[in-house]
Amino acid sequence: MKQNILDRIETYSTIAIYRHEKPDPDALGSQAGLATLLKYNYPNKKIYMLGEEEPSLTFLTKMDNIDTSIFSGEPFLTIVCDTGNTERIDGEDWKEGAELLKIDHHPNVEPYGDIIWVNTEASSTSEMIIDFFLFAKTERNWEMTTEAARLLYAGIVGDTGRFQFSNTTPQTMRLAAEVLEYPIDTTELFTRFYESDEKMVRLKGRVLEEFELTEEGLGIMHLTKELLEEYEITINESSALMNIFSGTKGLQAWVFFVEEDDQYRVRLRSKGPVINEVATNHNGGGHPMASGAKAADETEVKEIIAELKELCRQHT
Ligand SMILES: [Mn+2]
Incomplete structure (x- = not known):
């Protein structure tokens, strides 16, 4: 499966990455974490993150505001992260891709896409992206960046409620540890995550x-x-x-x-x-x-x- 995904990624020079609407930290973390890894390891490819901006989470990442007419040219690969069914995908142009790849940890109620990688044992899609990164590191010498590490760690923290929910497995901890090797400012991350406006307090x-x-x-x-x-x-x-x-x-x-x-x-x-x-x-x-x-x-x-x-x- 991972080999197949890596092959598809290497085939296309344009890749559009989507996630679900009203994104949570895992949706954004997996989407932007994967995008950051692809941009860094394939600097000649055009990689786009698409979807509505979520105002409360712009400290994590911002979307690429692009003119989607660029997609009318060469065929491109679409990857959808953390989204169980097509109705929840944030955006429209995901239908225009030459091939569609689903990466998700929710039950596979709607098996959409040409390639489907669903792992319901994973705490989060971000955890799956780290798993995939380790594979690509072995196969193609992919390198992690601190920014990708921060995004993927944030996604795991979000979906596990700071590692306290029962979806936190030994594997979750091992994969989180992989990205924690990088100099992520976790204090800043946790502060931003759990702060609220005075009126809400x-x-x-x-x-x-x-x-x-x-x-x-x-x-x-x-x-x-x-x-x-x-x-x-x-x-x-x-x-x-x-x-x-x-x-x-x-x-x-x-x-x-x-x-x-x-x-x-x-x-x-x-x-x-x-x-x-x-x-x-x-x-x-x-x-x-x-x-x-x-x-x-x-x-x-x-x-x-x-x-x-x-x-x-x-x-x-
Ligand atoms: Mn998730």
């Missing part, structure tokens, strides 16, 4: 103060329009508040009701009780321990709370 304080913890072990927080406006936080940004009281002893499941114009957005999380059935009952769905739903009015909000309390009660 203040709102976190309010949530910690005001969330309700019921005797069943259900955490409840209401984010009213008024509250979000007071702190100038958008509904999307408020998702960063989801886990701030998850460490509360005795907490089993928790729910955020975010007030919208004509309904409530409901975000559900759990440490045990299976909560996605509640989400399905209320115009939503998702994973057993993390899902989302909608509530039309106060009455439905109360119904959801009652159902969650019952689940928590059964689980104890």
Whole structure:
């Protein structure tokens, strides 16, 4: 597989690299890490990173703003990193490539592309890129750069939650160690990763103060329009508040009701009780321990709370 990928890379003089929309550090780290390696090891090739800029992660990397009409010339290779299905690919021109290569660690639900390298054992796509780098180093004397090392390390840190999630394997550590040999400023990286605006820090304080913890072990927080406006936080940004009281002893499941114009957005999380059935009952769905739903009015909000309390009660 790796030999095949290396052959394809060496065949084309133009390579366009994509990843999923609303990129996280692994999407950007694998995309830009691979691009940086290709640019350095094949200085005569034209290598492009494509997709929308993610404002909160521009400290990691920036996209190449190119006129995509350059693709109308010679045939080019398209590589898509960290993206399980084509609907999530950020951009359009990936369809125009002569060949398509998928590199991903999510379950291969949509096996798109001419060459598919999926490794669900890998913590991250960035980990896979380091794995591939070691192969190319042996075969073609590829060299690592500090910038590529920084990007790939950041991708692993993102997807493993700083090496604490259960997807962190001995192999993850070995491959992370490969890039940690380079002089990456990890202090700077971690600071940028986990900092937030003052208004968000203040709102976190309010949530910690005001969330309700019921005797069943259900955490409840209401984010009213008024509250979000007071702190100038958008509904999307408020998702960063989801886990701030998850460490509360005795907490089993928790729910955020975010007030919208004509309904409530409901975000559900759990440490045990299976909560996605509640989400399905209320115009939503998702994973057993993390899902989302909608509530039309106060009455439905109360119904959801009652159902969650019952689940928590059964689980104890
Ligand atoms: Mn990933």
